[in-house]
Amino acid sequence: MRVFINGIGVSSPLGMSIKQFSSNIFSGELFWKLINKYKTTYNIPSFTACGFTETTSLESIVKQAFFNACIDAKIIKRNEDKTLICFATSNGLEDNIFKSEDSKLIDAMSCHTFLIPTVSSKFKKFKITCFNTACASGGDAISYAYRELKYNHYKQAIVIGADTLSPITASGFMSLGAMSLKGCKPFTTNRDGMSLGEGAACIVLSSQYTSNSYSEIIGVGQANDHYHITAPNPDGTALFTAMNNAIREANIKPSQINYVNAHGTGTKLNDVMELNALHKVFKDIPSVSSSKGQIGHTLGGAGVFEAIIVALAIQRHRLPPNIVGQNKLLENAPFIVTTSKTSNIKFAISNSIGFGGNAVSIVIKDLEK
Known part of the structure; x- marks a missing residue:
């Protein structure tokens, strides 16, 4: 079976729609901002990141990217076909993770139960699989979905990759000495490290070619x-x-x-x-x-x-x-x-x-x- 990309959706500081996101990417726009919100509570020094202007939840950005991708793929009505949902995240943690009650902490670190009601509004039958292979998570999720469609186990798959800024992520990369002070500049002689970003991205994969296929x-x-x-x-x-x-x-x-x-x-x-x-x-x-x-x-x-x-x-x-x-x-x-x-x-x-x-x-x- 062939595997087509039939829909895409994003929720990013560079754009909350594909049109805006694409325009900013190809025009070379930058949205670096100084993040200092972890200084007082977690004693984490300021760092540069591509972050949202206002604090946002993982749930909200995942929902936006998901619905944008479904609309782009023209999945308007509730789909009857069994659909594979692949969710990729490095840790899925948010700013307030240590302020949460124990029950909420467990939910946040599990399969992200908000996916189920979100997905069920578009698909009658589905399977959710989560991927956590660090920074390779999104690629691994796409690879898994591709093979499941290729071997005709499913007709369509939704792949969602998402992470927001969190104190654990920031402190972890700082402890490795891997964080840039001014914004990362890949493949340059005086590059000084990586810069965190946040957002959610979603692609709709299908074995069916349509006029909407990318x-x-x-x-x-x-x-x-x-x-x-x-x-x-x-x-x-x-x-x-x-x-x-x-x-x-x-x-x-x-x-x-x-x-x-x-x-x-x-x-x-x-x-x-x-x-x-x-x-x-x-x-x-x-x-x-x-x-x-x-x-x-x-x-x-x-x-x-x-x-x-x-x-x-x-x-x-x-x-x-x-x-x-x-x-x-x-x-x-x-x-x-x-x-x-x-x-x-x-x-x-x-x-x-x-x-x-x-x-x-x-x-x-x-x-x-």
Whole structure:
């Protein structure tokens, strides 16, 4: 069976609609803000993030992204087909997690029961599966949904990736020395780390092509190099394997890939590792950019956000930029796209990498090919 992306929805500081989000992404808009709300209560220093202007709940942004995607896919009435729901999150925690009563804390850290009434309003029969593989969660959720549709276990699937800012996330990355002070600038010589982002992204996958279809997923690859609980293997072994497996399943050659949306966190270790993997896979590396210089690292939502950006890039024949400001690119990265430009993208890859050595690559194809 074939697997098409038939609907997309977002809830992000860069836009609460696909039109607004897409416009801001391709025009290179930045929405960095200084987050200092954890200083007093948790003694966490201020940091830069792509955050909402007002504190928002995980439930509210998930609902908005979900309903936006359903409307985009023209799922108006309650659907009778059994639908797979894949929810991806890194931790699903919110600002007030430690202020909650014990019962609420348990709910927040489980399967997020708000998904059930939300989904049941659109689908009569469904199965919900949750993914928590750190920053690879969104990519893993898409890969699972793709295979379930490919082997005809379901006709349609909804993949939701979401995380909001939380004190645990902020303090965790700070303790690793991985946080940027000014906003991440992936693949630059003076990059100083990653910047958190928050939001929810949702895609509707279907085995049925429609006039509303954006693009087609034709291959996925997943790997784990068992190198370290947090640090990436400098050789890029897991990502190299994941990209190769995805390209092989897609039944194409590396030379046919026109664009790679990199994981690109802007940390010293990750960017070097990812470039090493790219140089191993491609003889001539295609255009590459990281969206985290705009949306920040949305953790469990990253893989879904970035798959959406790839789908939009393919549909609009336009490369999204890798924001670098006045910074210089690394010497072995001349293929990084620093300003949005027109490009006839036939095949593209979306990469996601998570703690523990997880790596996911997804090959997405133009419907005209």
